[in-house]
Amino acid sequence: MGLLLTAVHVLIGLLWSAVPIGCARVLQGWLRKPQARRLLDRITGTVIGVFGMRLAFSN
Numbered sequence: 001m002g003l004l005l006t007a008v009h010v011l012i013g014l015l016w017s018a019v020p021i022g023c024a025r026v027l028q029g030w031l032r033k034p035q036a037r038r039l040l041d042r043i044t045g046t047v048i049g050v051f052g053m054r055l056a057f058s059n
Helices: 002-026 034-057
Strands: none
């Protein structure tokens, strides 16, 4: 049973990793543009800032 659970865990991990890799390959041309980098940096910075504010204001 443990071996089966391990195999399922590995399979789900492989599928979970394959989805972003496939998306990155499809969007490869757009992701290389400076405007895409700026947009992704802004989104990442906003998410980190919001998590930091939530942490600072939580009990």
